[in-house]
Amino acid sequence: MTIELLPQKSGPQISKYIYGQFSEHLGNGIYGSLYVGKNSKIPNVNGMRSDVVNALKKIHVPALRWPGGLFADTYHWVDGIGPMDTRKKIVNTNWGDVTENNHFGTHEYFELLHQLGADAYINANIGSGTVQEMAEWVEYMTMPGESPMANLRRKNGRQDPWRVKFFGIGNESWGGGGNMRPEYYSDVYRQYQTFMPQYDKDHPIYKVACGPNEDDYNWTDTVMKYAGKYLDGISLHFYTLPKGTWGQNKGDATDFPESEWDSTMTRAKHMDELITRHSTIMDKYDPEKRVNLIVDEWGTWFDVEKGTNPGFLHQQNTIRDAMVAAINLNIFQKHADRVYMANIAQMVNVLQSMILTKGDKMIKTPTYYVFDMYQKHMDAEFVEGVGEVPENVTYAASQKDGKLTISICNYDAHDSKDVNFVGIKPFKAIDSAKILTANKLDAHNTFDDPDEVVEKDFSGATLNDEGLSMDLPSKSVVTITVK
Ligand code: AHR
Numbered sequence: 001m002t003i004e005l006l007p008q009k010s011g012p013q014i015s016k017y018i019y020g021q022f023s024e025h026l027g028n029g030i031y032g033s034l035y036v037g038k039n040s041k042i043p044n045v046n047g048m049r050s051d052v053v054n055a056l057k058k059i060h061v062p063a064l065r066w067p068g069g070l071f072a073d074t075y076h077w078v079d080g081i082g083p084m085d086t087r088k089k090i091v092n093t094n095w096g097d098v099t100e101n102n103h104f105g106t107h108e109y110f111e112l113l114h115q116l117g118a119d120a121y122i123n124a125n126i127g128s129g130t131v132q133e134m135a136e137w138v139e140y141m142t143m144p145g146e147s148p149m150a151n152l153r154r155k156n157g158r159q160d161p162w163r164v165k166f167f168g169i170g171n172e173s174w175g176g177g178g179n180m181r182p183e184y185y186s187d188v189y190r191q192y193q194t195f196m197p198q199y200d201k202d203h204p205i206y207k208v209a210c211g212p213n214e215d216d217y218n219w220t221d222t223v224m225k226y227a228g229k230y231l232d233g234i235s236l237h238f239y240t241l242p243k244g245t246w247g248q249n250k251g252d253a254t255d256f257p258e259s260e261w262d263s264t265m266t267r268a269k270h271m272d273e274l275i276t277r278h279s280t281i282m283d284k285y286d287p288e289k290r291v292n293l294i295v296d297e298w299g300t301w302f303d304v305e306k307g308t309n310p311g312f313l314h315q316q317n318t319i320r321d322a323m324v325a326a327i328n329l330n331i332f333q334k335h336a337d338r339v340y341m342a343n344i345a346q347m348v349n350v351l352q353s354m355i356l357t358k359g360d361k362m363i364k365t366p367t368y369y370v371f372d373m374y375q376k377h378m379d380a381e382f383v384e385g386v387g388e389v390p391e392n393v394t395y396a397a398s399q400k401d402g403k404l405t406i407s408i409c410n411y412d413a414h415d416s417k418d419v420n421f422v423g424i425k426p427f428k429a430i431d432s433a434k435i436l437t438a439n440k441l442d443a444h445n446t447f448d449d450p451d452e453v454v455e456k457d458f459s460g461a462t463l464n465d466e467g468l469s470m471d472l473p474s475k476s477v478v479t480i481t482v483k
Helices: 050-058 070-074 106-116 131-142 148-155 182-194 217-230 258-285 319-334 366-377
Strands: 002-005 020-022 063-066 090-092 098-100 119-124 166-169 206-209 233-240 292-300 339-345 355-358 361-364 381-383 393-400 403-410 417-422 430-437 461-464 467-472 476-482
Touching (some): 050 355, 050 361, 063 106, 106 119, 258 292, 319 339, 319 430
Parallel strands (some): 063 119
Antiparallel strands (some): 393 403
């Protein structure tokens, strides 16, 4: 099948923040995996685990959402500052009732961001916190001059303010974040954002309101109506559940029938409809598209791995997850005019992660390699395509620095696909071509076999006067750059 690309037609910029990440105080998502503490035998820099940080640096994490998720609405930031031995030990009531010693707090978060080269996306506590608590946290982090909170920050070892790029006011306020109605939440949002200080006038903090759960279109409509002019972005949460239902029988991450491969793909593709419909509602109040959609929780959610704490949301990651990642990233790119950030849940050891750790070992997941390949689209210009796409194939194209990059996903469980891209005459040679694929539907990496599913060079594409043609194996993601 032939697809015509239109690189001469200008398109929106694909924000690099679409490749954002999320780390919550949840299971082994932070402790033991990102943060091991300065005295750990595991090699670390200022407490941050070196092998994991080095792997993440390669995918250039643009922003990291923290401290939750549900945890955010129980988190009191003052518990996580000051000498480690005086930090309050609390119970993580959302995730397994385990003790949270608050050793990873504000200073540690910014140290991690510094090592990753990522921007901050902090979620405030509006569920069980106060307006004053939120305002003081922002003052603590960002006030450059003399003030009670800035002085406290200095006492704790940090002279200069940090930069907070994104700030979320509420997480799932329609559910675990307060069970609010959208009318009530809109007023709460308006109140909180009124008292959110903006000390750095050159870099105002970008305000994200709690958006809908999946297809709750009334939530989007109401929040846009009552609070739309006070916000920069509104979030959307949508997880890929193989069977589309919550509860104890969501489906296994590795041991699944082929029907669940198919239903997982169908569910992943639903993201397109959700974004389209929420965005259409937003258009009613914001036709200029000033307000962005921020998909700050997405990814696969399976039953937890057998033998692990049910509250830790630990799951394996197969080539199926890689397909879900590519399908979603292609959708976000297609909606680059509205989607400014997305944060896959979650970066390490939780749900659809980039990395899994066990003691001092770590592996990269198939999802990690998709994020690695898709880096070429970061901040590039979206390139539109027309023509029929083969069944079970999605793609996205972009251009940057005189090069064109196309990412294609053939999520067919059995069949390879021939695809031909035309309209790219100015580009004369293949610059790079990578593939991620596997023979089995449940192929994944383990601590004993960490390289079962890895990105490889792809030799199945040809560029000539007829266009760029390729033979895509089943269950594959390919990224090709031409120059
Ligand atoms: O990502 C796990 C949880 O899913 C988050 O804490 C919550 O916001 C969502 O329900």
